[in-house]
Amino acid sequence: MRLRIDLAYDGTEFHGWARQTGQRTVQGELEAGLAKILRLSPEEVQVTVAGRTDAGVHAVGQVCHVDVAEEVLERAIGHMTGVSASEALFRRVSRVVPGDMSIFSLEPAPEGFDARFSASDRVYVYRVADASAQRDPRLARMVLRVDDELDVHAMNEAVSSTVGLHDFGSFALPNPGGTTIREVKYAAWQRVPDMLLTPDGVYGGGAQASATQAVGAAPSSGAGVAYGIRAAESGLLTFTIIADAFARNMVRSLVGASIAVGRGKKTVSWFHEKVAHPQREGLTGPAPACGLTLERVNYPSDALLAQRADAIRAVRTLEE
Template identity: 40%
Template sequence: MHPYGIIQAMETTRKVRLDLAYDGTDFHGWAAQPGLRTVQGEIEKALALILQRPIALTVAGRTDAGVHASGQVACFDLTEDEWARLKPRHGVDDPGVALTRRLNGLLQRTSQGSGSDVVIYQTQLVPASFDARFSALGRHYSYRLADQLTCQHPTQRHNTTWLTKNAVPLDLAKMNEAATHCLGEHDFLSFCKPREGASTIRTLYQFEFTRLADGVVVADLHADAFCHSQVRSLVGAAVFVGSGKRPVGYLAELIAKPSRDNAAPLAPPEGLTLTKVDYPEGETALAEQAKAARRLRTCEECD
């Protein structure tokens, strides 16, 4: 075994992909922060116990405090020997299955309350060119809104934003009309918290609102990537339109004149969930996408 935290340069490394979900309610976001409980921090601590050295995760989308994920993807490197030494047990001969079980066991012990608020669904080896962040072709988010008392279900309060001050149901026709002006490639500075030296240009493929049978309003968004707070700002601006606080052309104005001086309002975090991350097929395509994405942006993807 290597000294803690050291991998010998001559050893062959393997890339491991994690598919996971979490309830963000009791986490201070994805990114590890000293003294705070975060999704990255908990998973890296569990991996460090299993592999007996520090592990650094790369994630598809860094989520803020209170934001959830049902289709998050992360990756990390380990050596060929470490993968082989995961010692499958209880009739399991797949190291990935064994690692998944051990991770979930450790994560459940540190979870708040009964059950676990972070679950690893699958652990698998992937091509060395795979990068959870830069190899991604697109991210999908959903945002849930309860705009009427009849759809404010207590069992869903952790993943649905309640608009308790809105006495009139949202006008989804106006919201969807306003949302169409955001589709395509734009500078989303009015909807992002920019990072120094990072681009706020993104391509938005989908932004639409529907009302479910139980009355809850769901916004579905899909883009090549989202910058910091972009999804929550897009939803917040659309809610202003749907509640009559702003005209239908409000989002179009923000797109036409990108600025932080008149930034879009920010919707609360609890209604937001990262639902899916798209990746190309094949090792070559993964490498090409990662190379292209690194050239385009240098900021961390998060919302």
Template identity: 45%
Template sequence: MIAGAALTPSSVRKDEGVRIRIDLAYDGSGFHGWAAQPGLRTVQGELSAAAATALRMPSVELVCAGRTDAGVHARGQVVHLDVEPDALARSAGRAPDPPLEALVRRLNGILPADVRVRRAVEAAPGFDARFSALWRRYAYRVADTPAAVDPLVRGHVLAWPRPVDVEAMNEAAVLLLGQHDFASFCKQREGATTIRVLQELSWRRLPSGVAEATVRADAFCHSMVRSLVGCLLAVGEGRRPVAWAGEILAAERRDASVPVVHAHGLTLEEVAYPPDAELGARVELTRARRERA
């Protein structure tokens, strides 16, 4: 566990709240995604309930960097919440640790074992877990040979029945990089743009033999990563030519021939933010609707 940081004296003022950044990891196997849904177990639901208990508040509002789908895992999820300073003091009680270190310990004592708070720190002014983010990085892992299939990690690695050509998938991936309308790879939501900047999409072989995709973008629309991976796997196993990936992108509409691979092979690994002085400007830029370059 990464230790939490203490609040600075200037941040603990009775007339102002404190924004807390939480770095979070979870195994998504037992969750219906991040977002709270009535009657369903979600990461947001578990964390908000635990935070309300730890802080002795009736409810807690959480904002995350990326709303992961059902079954998707995270090592590098980032969340923020706003609390009154006296709530932190109350939660710490007589514990000798600084308030935020005590909060991390209390949260992990309340949360189930498939969700862990890695650290909690006071956020810099202007920080927003969602809108301040520069990019999100996901990994998708595929075991495409019998030797690479490990039953101990079956909940995190997709077992694929045919071998894939990593070089061919990397050739196809180049066609998808940059700013585009990714409507062909997204489940459209009314009023939401599908224009994204895909900054990195590459494959490599791990020593275990697993094929691992790294996918990094300013943001992702619903099912985008899993559709991109499905498209490239079709190329990698030889069912489609390299050029097919570019043709699908250019069509700007969903195509049933593009498979959406299973969620369990996908993990949110990291979210990056600008220097503290640039957080506010980044929020304004992100909130503006994306337009074609």
């Protein structure tokens, strides 16, 4: 039986996704937990992931799959009653994984599903607290701090050139025998608006508007904004990028080059030249891993899962 697993993790203390001897990795911890519950050796459990993340990179929408014989899966039930084997495994593995991982769901996968090859696109977000943002120390492990005030307009002018099919050789490293050609569907920087969380709902607006609301009358039914709490991400800069797949270091290098433009150290035309003429010249390295999160992996309808997987598997085999 193929099982789909949706999970999240704080990547700070992990040496990336992929299993490595002597290193703490997400794959290693997950497979060890599954093996323990199913009474298998770690070598007998192998999960396939939608997208490998580097050391220090986080995920809230990671997806993987694992194939388990039905008679082995039944071992997860133990003394539980009234639950399916997959539900029993979900409950048990949720308890044994470390605290910097969370299992959101574990259930039988639709026919034709492959966590990696069936995916239609991946969504990453990079978060930055520049000089205009209120720096919340609770977010330090998932947000990059930048002392300058960044020019968001210039950064968006720069990354607009990444949308479409391009060779991202100026920003990424290919796998052995692979390519850095990728199709970006969306790429944009934006500042998260100030959002006030209240008993009556969520109210947007600038910091001044929120402050005014907080001392004034509630706009609707009661306690309202007088008890409002500023949302933690208010004021941060976010870079959202969506693509069918990503080459190694691609997102973080695009962020590093964007920040150079936002600081005024590089021009928009310089960035566009890097996209138009791929060459790894080493002038801008990847931004730190801490700000990057895999937010979501999208899949086509169940009826198209196998068709998508077959098409992408053929392409990836040629590349990698």
